[in-house]
Amino acid sequence: MSAPSPVVAPSILAADFARLAEEARAVEDAADWLHVDVMDNHFVPNLTIGLPVVQSLRAATTLPFDVHLMIEDPRRWAPGYADAGAYNVTFHVEASDNPVSLAKDLRAAGAKAGLAVDRDTPIEPYLDLLPSFDTLLIMTIKAGFGGQKFIPAMLDKVAAARRHVKAGHLEMRIEVDGGIGEDTIAQAAAAGADAFVAGTAVYGAQDPAEAVRRLRGIAARAMAEP
Ligand SMILES: O=C(CO)[C@@H](O)[C@H](O)COP(=O)(O)O
Numbered sequence: 001m002s003a004p005s006p007v008v009a010p011s012i013l014a015a016d017f018a019r020l021a022e023e024a025r026a027v028e029d030a031a032d033w034l035h036v037d038v039m040d041n042h043f044v045p046n047l048t049i050g051l052p053v054v055q056s057l058r059a060a061t062t063l064p065f066d067v068h069l070m071i072e073d074p075r076r077w078a079p080g081y082a083d084a085g086a087y088n089v090t091f092h093v094e095a096s097d098n099p100v101s102l103a104k105d106l107r108a109a110g111a112k113a114g115l116a117v118d119r120d121t122p123i124e125p126y127l128d129l130l131p132s133f134d135t136l137l138i139m140t141i142k143a144g145f146g147g148q149k150f151i152p153a154m155l156d157k158v159a160a161a162r163r164h165v166k167a168g169h170l171e172m173r174i175e176v177d178g179g180i181g182e183d184t185i186a187q188a189a190a191a192g193a194d195a196f197v198a199g200t201a202v203y204g205a206q207d208p209a210e211a212v213r214r215l216r217g218i219a220a221r222a223m224a225e226p
């Protein structure tokens, strides 16, 4: 069976927030998803955008939204993002007391459900939850800020998740987020990731669309290797 094609999701955290619509459209023809980081200054010590901005931005681009909620009390807010038309809504396992129930609600609201695992959280206790989810987001930095350095040790979690997904014949994406660029994406793909968030590497580039294409090319080659 041939390897699935990689998903590349530029993170608008690294874009110009005064021109979000334009910045989203700049990658529209090249990207698979648009990654939207929602932070509440409680779960992480940073504050970004919330539901009203996501609702407005939804009308500005055709790209599927990959919403990454770095917030406390995701049960209160996550379904609103599904109702706003997000393709995938990811919340953190560290912030949720009943992740499976929230995943069900997100799916019922028409979105894919994503589970995120931060830098200091082991993956093993949560592997059995994966059948309830469509995406697993493994942080390759500490959640909260863009522009941080990729942590190679996180790839052990990616590999463990990939083994579990393979053994269970689960249909889901394993996504990595943080410090992904031309120098790190191949390692992440080789470890078993098949969806790649990139903020600085895309919006810090002269030509963001070209940066996305290059990242996808590198990931696809690494994923195709036996
Ligand atoms: O969730 C986060 C940060 O917490 C990310 O999505 C960052 O936006 C990734 O940015 P880069 O590390 O690619 O600059």
Ligand SMILES: [Fe+2]
Binding pocket: 011, 035, 036, 037, 068, 177, 197
């Ligand atoms: Fe993110």
